[in-house]
Amino acid sequence: MDHVDAYCERLGIGLLAEPWNAVSNAAFLVAAVLLWLRYRPRPRSLRALPVLLALVGLASLSFHTFANTITNAADVGFIAVFVLWYLVCFAHWYLGFGWAKSWLVVPAFAVLAAVTLPLANLIPGGSGGYLAPLLALITIAVVAAVRRQPWTDLAAAAVVFVVSLTVRTLDQPLCADWPSGTHYGWHTLNAVVLFLVSRAAIRHAREAGRP
Known part of the structure; x- marks a missing residue:
């Protein structure tokens, strides 16, 4: 296993x-517990969101304590799983698609990531990989607003995500003046992002009377 020194x-x-x-x-763990205890997500598709949120935190913890290629893959992998599963849930609970049709958002997201790759490569610090999730989040917030569905949590999450992505990108450039870096700010703010988008889906399903 190769040691990874990225921050x-x-x-x-x-x-x-x-x-x-x-x-x-x-x-991430605090956000997951709050979601589970305060909002008691139902059904299982939405109950998976706080579970995945906790796994994002645990995978990231493993990477920042045992920094190697395996824990790095787990860190990135669980973030990807959360993003994709959330988009599937959005298609089902917000757009009313059946589950089979909802899974079409996965290749759609892959196309978005591929199309935006040249621009993503211009973003330093490895932060370009999160451009597609940011654009997807902005898109679903706009779609929810246009459809007069709960959108404020999604919009707030998009704003926080812009800030968190900026904080992540500044980790290396500010290193000489800020030895502790800024990556921990990325974790904290991203926990807020994942909490907000999860809460939006859970609340919407409940208010729409779709348990």
Whole structure:
């Protein structure tokens, strides 16, 4: 397994080489617990959202304590799973598509990622990979607003995501002046993003009387 040194805070190879980056993953776990206990998501498709949110946090924690190619793949992989599953849920619960048709958003998202890849490659610090999710989030917020469905949480999440992506991108450029880096801000703000989009879907399903 290759050691991965990708962030400003990394001080060495040990478990505590990225203390703030590691501890800040607690934000994902807190968000997941709040979703589960406060909003009690139903049915299972939406109940999966806080579970996936917690797994995003745990995978990120594993990467920022054991930084290698396997934990890096888990970190990126669970984020991708959350994004894709959320888009499928949006198609089903917001747009009213059947589950089979809802899965068509996965290849649609792949096309979006491919089309925006040249622009994404211009964004430094590896943050370009999150351009497609940002554009997808803005799109679903607009779609929800146009359809007069609950959209404020989605719009707020898009705004927070812009800030969190900026914070992530500044990690290396600010390293000389801010040795702890800024990546922990990405974790904290992204926990807010995932909480908001999950809450939006859970609330919408409940208010629409579709348990």
